[in-house]
Every structure is written in structure tokens, then in C-alpha cells.
Amino acid sequence: MIAETALPEVNKSHRYDDGVLRNLGLVGVLVLLVIIGIVTRPELYSDPTWVKNNILTILQQASAIGVVTVGMTFVIIGGGIDLSVGAIIALAGVWATTLATQSYGAAGMIFTALVVGIAVGLVNGVLIAYGKLVPFIATLAMLVSARGLAAQISGKQTQVSANSTINGIASTKLLGIPLLIWILAVVVAAGWVLLNRTTFGRRTVAVGGNPEAARLAGINVKRHTLLLYVLSGLCCGIAAIMLTSQATSAQAAMANLYELDAIAAAIIGGTLLSGGRGTIVGALFGVLVFSTITNLFAINNLATEVQNMVKGGIIVAAVLLQQFRYRSLTNLLRRRNDPDKPSEHPSR
Amino acid sequence: MIQISRRNILLGSAAAGTGLALSACTSNDPAGTAQVKTDTSGNANAAAGQQVVIGFSAPAADHGWIAAITNNAKAQAKQYADVELRTVEAGTDAAAQRAALATLIAQKPTVIVMLPHDGKELNATGLEAMRAGIPVVNLDRAFPSAAAYRLQIKGDNYGMGLAAGKYIGDQLKAKGVSNPIIGEIPGIDSLELTQERTAGFNAALAVYGFKVANRRPAEFTADSGQAAATALLQALPKMDALWNHDDDQGIGVLAAIKQANRGEFFMVGGAGSKAAIDGITKDDTVLKATVTYSPSMASSAISLARLIGQGKGLSDLVELQVPKEITLASETITKDNASKYAPLGF
Numbered sequence: 001m002i003a004e005t006a007l008p009e010v011n012k013s014h015r016y017d018d019g020v021l022r023n024l025g026l027v028g029v030l031v032l033l034v035i036i037g038i039v040t041r042p043e044l045y046s047d048p049t050w051v052k053n054n055i056l057t058i059l060q061q062a063s064a065i066g067v068v069t070v071g072m073t074f075v076i077i078g079g080g081i082d083l084s085v086g087a088i089i090a091l092a093g094v095w096a097t098t099l100a101t102q103s104y105g106a107a108g109m110i111f112t113a114l115v116v117g118i119a120v121g122l123v124n125g126v127l128i129a130y131g132k133l134v135p136f137i138a139t140l141a142m143l144v145s146a147r148g149l150a151a152q153i154s155g156k157q158t159q160v161s162a163n164s165t166i167n168g169i170a171s172t173k174l175l176g177i178p179l180l181i182w183i184l185a186v187v188v189a190a191g192w193v194l195l196n197r198t199t200f201g202r203r204t205v206a207v208g209g210n211p212e213a214a215r216l217a218g219i220n221v222k223r224h225t226l227l228l229y230v231l232s233g234l235c236c237g238i239a240a241i242m243l244t245s246q247a248t249s250a251q252a253a254m255a256n257l258y259e260l261d262a263i264a265a266a267i268i269g270g271t272l273l274s275g276g277r278g279t280i281v282g283a284l285f286g287v288l289v290f291s292t293i294t295n296l297f298a299i300n301n302l303a304t305e306v307q308n309m310v311k312g313g314i315i316v317a318a319v320l321l322q323q324f325r326y327r328s329l330t331n332l333l334r335r336r337n338d339p340d341k342p343s344e345h346p347s348r
Numbered sequence: 349m350i351q352i353s354r355r356n357i358l359l360g361s362a363a364a365g366t367g368l369a370l371s372a373c374t375s376n377d378p379a380g381t382a383q384v385k386t387d388t389s390g391n392a393n394a395a396a397g398q399q400v401v402i403g404f405s406a407p408a409a410d411h412g413w414i415a416a417i418t419n420n421a422k423a424q425a426k427q428y429a430d431v432e433l434r435t436v437e438a439g440t441d442a443a444a445q446r447a448a449l450a451t452l453i454a455q456k457p458t459v460i461v462m463l464p465h466d467g468k469e470l471n472a473t474g475l476e477a478m479r480a481g482i483p484v485v486n487l488d489r490a491f492p493s494a495a496a497y498r499l500q501i502k503g504d505n506y507g508m509g510l511a512a513g514k515y516i517g518d519q520l521k522a523k524g525v526s527n528p529i530i531g532e533i534p535g536i537d538s539l540e541l542t543q544e545r546t547a548g549f550n551a552a553l554a555v556y557g558f559k560v561a562n563r564r565p566a567e568f569t570a571d572s573g574q575a576a577a578t579a580l581l582q583a584l585p586k587m588d589a590l591w592n593h594d595d596d597q598g599i600g601v602l603a604a605i606k607q608a609n610r611g612e613f614f615m616v617g618g619a620g621s622k623a624a625i626d627g628i629t630k631d632d633t634v635l636k637a638t639v640t641y642s643p644s645m646a647s648s649a650i651s652l653a654r655l656i657g658q659g660k661g662l663s664d665l666v667e668l669q670v671p672k673e674i675t676l677a678s679e680t681i682t683k684d685n686a687s688k689y690a691p692l693g694f
Binding site: 156157247248249299300 | 408411412414415537561562563564565567568569570571572573574575578579580582583585596599600602603604606607623
């Protein structure tokens with residue numbers, strides 16, 4: 001830790017990165033989707049109660065995947081990837097509903113889900129940081145084995161939660177806003193602070209940008225990498241409780257393909273897949289765009305396969321847009337601040 | 349910050365590993381209650397006969413219905429002193445099941461009962477077994493080639509849709525609803541069985557001049573059912589009836605309905621799970637009926653495979669041998685007959 005002070009001062013432009021402004025493109029997409037909704041179903045949008053409910057529904061449907069995406073964003077900024085998030089959710093949810101449902105009550109279930117999430121994250125982290133496994137391979141292996149274990153524990157059956165406290169989370173409201181949305185808000189806020197206002201966040205960016213430089217600057221890269229996967233696992237544990245509460249049950253196949261949705265949301269939110277750069281607010285907007293598309297397709301009774309094609313198009317468009325803007329932004333800063341300093345990511 | 353040493357991490361992961369291993373010991377017992385034919389008094393076919401080795405393969409899926417299929421097959425086989433069941437895991441895809449079945453065929457069992465990942469993909473394996481002189485009993489997912497099986501026993505997906513549509517049509521007509529808003533939540537949409545269910549549903553509704561207002565597919569899981577139902581309820585602020593294709597995903601569908609505080613409509617389920625039958629009996633939710641697609645067909649498949657192996661026919665039929673095709677009827681379970689169907693719930 002001696003060389004900590006030797007860490008390069010984070011560029012001032014970094015603060016600008018995580019603002020709403022930088023995500024103007026995604027905000028634009030959101031507004032466009034809402035306008036399409038208004039135009040196609042004016043009779044629904046003319047009812048203010050329905051509109052309020054609809055906004056809450058969209059946010060609620062984004063809540064569990066949003067929490068997962070925050071963890072995923074940290075992992076990707078730190079130069080890794082976590083393909084096992086959906087499987088961790090399934091394992092944590094199933095474990096909580098099978099072992100703790102009747103006997104230990106709501107507190108036991110929540111504790112179990114969080115501990116399972118953290119434990120699996122720890123295993124991922126150890127394999128990657130200390131076992132030197134490629135993150136893609138380690139978490140792919142975890143994806144398969146965690147779902148296998150979840151199937152084993154649940155006896156391949158849907159485990160219904162009989163706990164009214166757990167089931168009540170999804171229908172509880174605080175100040176008129178569903179508890180699930182509050183949980184998402186707290187996780188997003190905590191993630192934002194952690195990334196933008198703490199040493200941990202600065203180290204995450206450093207480790208993902210250039211691990212060797214980060215190591216020379218005195219960062220314990222291995223330990224930091226481990227902690228990132230633990231953080232992702234913890235987010236999955238939280239999401240597992242949210243989903244279990246929503247579905248009043250858990251099963252080994254739950255949270256199917258959440259890894260892809262979380263990665264896509266993080267990426268279209270401006271996170272570089274190669275690490276070193278990313279934003280929490282952007283990731284949240286990414287999740288909201290997907291959640292709004294689902295809503296738009298539902299209210300117009302459109303087929304979900306078309307929805308998936310549209311999702312794919314949006315991912316490509318958003319990444320193209322971000323690359324373009326990022327390039328012009330860095331070029332601008334380069335010229336202004338230090339004409340001799342080469343761009344951080346010349347190839348991008 | 350807490351110092352995490354390498355030793356601590358190793359200890360931690362060792363502990364986590366132990367926990368994972370322990371879970372296998374503390375897990376719930378999946379066996380539950382299997383659906384078997386036990387009362388065989390007065391049935392000549394029940395008398396012990398020639399020894400039959402039945403090879404069995406079903407996908408190791410994580411859905412309650414598939415789990416019940418395997419459990420039923422094992423439980424039914426145990427009922428017969430003259431049956432030896434040899435199960436092989438089917439792995440996660442058609443290729444893995446093909447490989448597993450190849451080793452099974454080499455062992456020359458008397459009969460093979462299989463629930464293929466996909467009937468089209470396993471058709472060649474069925475042909476191979478039949479050519480090797482081993483009769484194949486196809487369970488639920490039809491082979492395109494009639495030469496690939498000795499017996500095909502399956503549920504009636506189209507019939508499920510018909511039954512659900514008929515129940516909904518009758519109820520709405522009795523209530524005098526002329527232009528109803530009907531919702532539909534199918535399972536995995538790319539599957540042929542889903543498309544058949546939907547086709548049957550639409551055909552039945554058409555008789556009454558009704559049609560589906562909105563259709564949101566889920567994935568046969570409770571959490572996907574919850575998400576699809578939430579979207580559907582938001583799209584249809586008022587609804588008269590809803591058909592949800594699968595009772596397992598129905599747990600999530602019912603949760604979403606409760607969370608949205610809705611109840612102006614009634615719902616019909618699919619498959620006939622124990623939870624659904626209990627719910628219909630209690631009559632405290634919107635779920636008023638479910639149409640059967642029972643995993644008891646696996647128990648029947650084992651019984652019939654035994655008869656085929658022993659060269660016996662079905663005693664009520666004039667025919668000397670077991671027929672080639674059996675399609676189960678899709679029955680409608682309501683509050684009135686729920687007690688009769690309760691033992692078949694899975």
C-alpha cells in the first residue's frame with residue numbers, strides 16, 4: 001500500500017462520465033420508446049393512474065436485473081466477466097427456499113441467499129485471481145455447476161416459498177413506491193458512490209485498465225479481483241431474494257440468461273468490455289431501456305422474438321454510438337490538456 | 349480494510365466447498381408421491397411373467413414435470429418383480445442422449461423407453477434400436493418415422509388447448525360476456541408442443557367467436573411466468589379470462605396477479621400440478637380450473653413396455669398385442685372433480 005499515493009490522479013473528466021449527460025443517447029432511446037407507446041396505445045396513456053402504474057411496473061421489472069447489472073459493471077470495469085450470475089441467483093434462491101423456508105424464517109432465508117451469493121462469488125474470485133483461470137472459463141464452469149447444484153438441492157422441483165414476509169417484499173410499498181424499486185435505488189446509489197467516490201472504485205478502474213501498472217502502483221490486484229467477484233455474488237444474492245419474492249418460489253432454471261442481459265445492459269451503458277471504463281448510471285439506463293422495450297411490446301401484443309431482435313439492434317447501435325462519442329471526447333481532452341499525451345485507448 | 353491473506357481465502361473457499369457438498373445431503377427429497385398403478389387385483393397381466401429388462405432415458409431437466417416423469421418410471425418399475433429398470437442419464441442435449449442410448453442399445457435390453465430431447469433429433473436412434481431388435485417406447489415427443497418406434501404414448505397438447513378454450517368459452521357464455529378480453533401465457537414459444545397448445549386454444553375459442561387479446565410467452569419457470577404475467581396485466585387493464593399453459597410457471601403467474609391486486613377475471617392452468625389442484629379445491633385465487641397433461645404417462649409407458657417385452661396385449665382389447673399409438677386425453681380439473689384428480693397431481 002506504500003505506493004498508493006503514486007496512483008495517477010483520476011482525470012477530472014471521469015466525473016462527467018457518470019452523469020446523466022453522458023447517457024443522453026440512452027435517455028433519447030427511452031423517450032423515443034415512451035413516445036411510441038403513447039402513439040400506439042393512446043387510450044392506455046390517457047389514464048394517469050395507468051401511466052403511474054406502468055412506470056412503477058417498468059422499474060419493478062428492472063429491479064432484480066438492475067441489481068445484478070451493478071455487480072456485473074464492477075466486474076467488467078475490473079477487466080473480468082461474470083457469466084455465472086443467473087446460476088448464482090438460481091442457487092441462492094433455491095438454497096434459501098429449500099433449506100430455510102420453514103425452519104429459519106425470513107431472516108434465515110435472506111441470510112442464506114446472501115451467504116450463498118458471496119460464497120459462490122468467492123469461489124469464482126479465488127479461481128480467477130489465485131488459480132489464474134480466465135474469467136470467461138471460470139464463470140462458465142460455475143454457470144454449469146451452480147445450476148446443477150441448484151437442480152440437485154431443489155430435487156428439480158419448483159420450491160414454493162411459504163414465507164409471507166419473503167413473499168410480501170414484492171408487494172410492499174414504501175411512500176407509494178414498491179420496496180423492490182427502493183432496493184434497486186439503494187444498490188445503484190451504493191454502487192455509484194463505491195465506483196466514483198472511493199479508493200475501491202479508483203482501484204477497480206486501474207486494475208481493469210492496466211493490471212500491471214496497477215500492481216506497480218501498489219494495488220493488490222489479486223485481492224481486488226477477488227473482491228469484485230464477491231461483490232457480484234453479493235448482488236446476485238440480493239437479486240435472488242427479490243426474484244424469489246416476486247415469483248413466490250425458486251427453481252434451478254430461474255433467472256435464465258440473466259448473465260447476457262446484465263452484460264448487455266452494462267455495455268450499452270458505456271462500460272468497456274475490455275475493462276478500465278464504465279458507469280453505474282449508464283448501466284441503469286441500459287436495464288431501463290430493456291425493461292421499457294418489454295413493456296412496449298407487451299402493451300402492443302407484439303411477439304417476443306421480434307423484441308429480441310430489436311434488443312440486439314439496440315445493443316449494437318448503443319455501442320457504436322458510445323465508441324464514436326468516446327473517441328471524440330478523448331481527442332478533445334487530449335488536445336486541451338496535454339497535446340503530447342497519447343490517447344488511453346488509441347485503438348478504440 | 350480487513351486484510352485477506354491467502355490462507356484465509358483458501359480456508360474460506362474450503363468452507364464454501366464443504367457447504368456445497370453438505371447441501372447434497374440436506375436437500376429435499378424429490379421423490380414425493382409418485383403416480384403408480386398398484387391395485388392389480390383381478391388383472392391377469394399383473395401376474396409375474398418372463399423377466400424384462402427395460403432401458404430408460406429421459407432428459408435431466410430441471411422442471412417439475414420431467415422430474416415427475418423419471419420418478420414415476422422408477423416407481424412403476426419397482427411394482428413388478430419381473431422388471432429390471434436400467435436408466436441412463438440423457439445429458440443436456442440431443443447429442444448427449446444419443447451417446448447414452450448407444451451404450452444402452454449395446455447392452456441389449458428387452459425394451460427401451462425414452463423421452464427424447466427432441467423426437468426429430470432422436471429419430472435415428474429409435475431406428476437403430478428397432479433394427480437391433482429392441483422395441484422402442486417413445487414417451488411424449490413423437491418420432492417422425494413410424495419405423496422408429498413400437499409404441500408412442502404421449503399427452504395431447506392440441507387437446508389441452510381445446511379443453512382450456514372450451515372451459516373458458518363455456519364460462520364466459522354462461523356469464524353472458526359477448527366480447528371478452530382473453531389473455532394467454534404459453535411456455536417456451538419455439539417448442540412444437542407450445543404451438544400445438546396455442547392452436548388448440550384458438551380453435552376452441554373460435555367456436556364461440558372469441559379470440560386472444562394478448563399473448564406473452566414465458567419459459568416454464570415461475571420467475572418467467574411472473575414477468576410475463578406482470579407485462580400482460582399491464583397491457584390489459586381489464587381482462588375476462590386467462591389461460592396459462594403450465595402450472596409450474598403458474599406459481600409466478602398467480603404471484604404477479606396478487607401483486608397487481610387483480611381479480612376481475614378467472615384463470616385456467618395446464619398440466620395438473622399438485623399445487624394447482626390444491627388451489628382449485630381451496631378456491632381462494634383466480635385459478636378455477638386446469639387441464640391435464642399428466643406425467644403419469646411415464647408409469648403407463650413402463651407398464652406397457654413390460655407387456656410388449658412379454659408379448660402380452662391390453663386385456664380389455666380384442667387385440668393380442670399393445671397398440672402402436674396411445675394419446676392420453678386432456679381432462680379438465682375443476683373444483684367439482686378436484687378430489688378425484690388429487691392423487692395424480694405431481
